[in-house]
Amino acid sequence: xxxxxxxxxxxxxxxxxxxxxxxxxxxxxxxxxxxxxxxxxxxxxxxxxxxxxxxxxxxxxxxxxxxxxxxxxxxxxxxxxxxxxxxxxxxxxxxxxxxxxxxxxxxxxxxxxxxxxxxxxxxxxxxxxxxxxxxxxxxxxxxxxxxxxxxxxxx
Numbered sequence: 001x002x003x004x005x006x007x008x009x010x011x012x013x014x015x016x017x018x019x020x021x022x023x024x025x026x027x028x029x030x031x032x033x034x035x036x037x038x039x040x041x042x043x044x045x046x047x048x049x050x051x052x053x054x055x056x057x058x059x060x061x062x063x064x065x066x067x068x069x070x071x072x073x074x075x076x077x078x079x080x081x082x083x084x085x086x087x088x089x090x091x092x093x094x095x096x097x098x099x100x101x102x103x104x105x106x107x108x109x110x111x112x113x114x115x116x117x118x119x120x121x122x123x124x125x126x127x128x129x130x131x132x133x134x135x136x137x138x139x140x141x142x143x144x145x146x147x148x149x150x151x152x153x154x155x
Contacts, residue, residue, distance in 0.1 A: 001103050004087045016086075018045060019057060021064035023086040032115040032137040036064045041118035042071045046147065048106040050085045053098035054155060057086055058112065072140075075111050078149045082106045107152040114143035 002023035009016065009025055016025035021036045028034065030045045040062040048057050059082050061071055066080065074080040085106040088098050098104075115137045122134040148154070 001084050002087050019059045019086040021060050021062050035062050042116040044071050044111050045113040046111045047109040048082050048085060049109055050098055050104060051107055052100045052104040055088060072143055075143045075147055078147050080108055080147050108147045110146045111144050114140050
């Protein structure tokens with residue numbers, strides 16, 4: 001179960017646009033540089049649903065919250081999984097609270113954006129040969145696909 005940010009969410013009239021790897025609500029457009037860690041080499045913005053109420057969330061995946069394999073491999077294998085959805089048990093009047101949702105599982109649906117950096121082509125031994133290219137985020141639309149595994153019910 002993730003922490004509640006109702007003290008923030010209740011004071012802002014618009015809902016969060018996305019949630020970071022720690023389920024912290026974000027109100028700006030998604031960018032790889034807004035990850036919960038500055039050290040990551042890949043990140044994905046994906047759509048998940050609450051297993052209980054089917055509410056949709058846009059959430060970030062990186063090594064911060066997914067360490068089983070690379071994000072790219074997990075997308076290709078349809079094993080990318082967020083765990084509990086962001087807290088939504090005390091929401092505004094616009095949405096009904098989901099009392100069980102905060103402790104329910106989430107269901108992976110699709111990858112909306114996939115980004116990577118730290119390309120090994122720009123490294124010789126322990127030296128980065130082209131820092132600008134090495135640290136530049138590159139989007140890969142080929143990994144922006146449906147990731148709904150077989151265990152998720154189609155709704």
